[in-house]
Amino acid sequence: MAAKLEFLGRIPYFSDLGPSELESVRKLIFEKTADRAEALLLEGESPEHLYFVASGVVKVFKTSAEGKEQILSIVRPGESFNDVAVLDGGPNPAGARAMGPVLLFGIKKNDMAMLLRHHPSIALNVVRVLAAMARRLIALVEDLSFRHVIGRVARILLEHAGGEMGGGPRLTQQEMAAMAGTAREVVGRSLKALEEEGVIKLDRHRIVIVDKEALQSIMEVPS
């Protein structure tokens, strides 16, 4: 129980709370476990609970009509998900899935509302968490809306490619994102799009450029 209290105290929602306030939070928390790939939230459903990740990792994502997935956030221990829907009462804006075995601490929507009414310090913490979330999503929207990232990814691939026997430098998606001035998630999406167009092939640890001319054309589209 002490370990749980200590963990709750490290969650941004409940930081800087006194022992009695933390104890009142603890009484409202329930535990939930899930296995790898288990769906934790479905987009569009009505939310009942807010979750905090106690161990493991959860992926929050949107899915297009064609089944394409855009990761919105990776939720690690101490972080929360389904905040927006629980706080505004609307449907879940995104889906969530366990990336491995996870232990979650959940709280009912009504209990969270009660905490916010009676503990201004929690309300202030929640405002900070939501502001940080909005800042992160604004950056992602900027990337997805205004930047022709796929052209930059095409350029990076061409500039760092070795011959058929390899020999070029190895690049992670994170490094490509830093070079393109975008988020890792956007690079992943660009690579998938290039593969769907038949321009490249993702082959385990290799990115094989199968149509160099097509990749050059994509690169030359103005940003």
Add this chain to the structure above:
Amino acid sequence: MFESPVIDTHKCDGCGLCVSVCHLDGLAVVAGLVAVVGEVECDWCADCEIVCPTGAISCPFEIIILER
């Protein structure tokens, strides 16, 4: 020899998040640091890289041009 994710032991804090998401059970925390232990070839899903909070594990791609 199998290709494996690259681990920077100076950055690894042994949190084990990468271990929990590896669907091939290819990673383990050994003596406080993550290590590749699996006998199945890594499929380069890069989930370990995505979840690592310190950037200690990565799945770098070799980029090659297929000459036609």
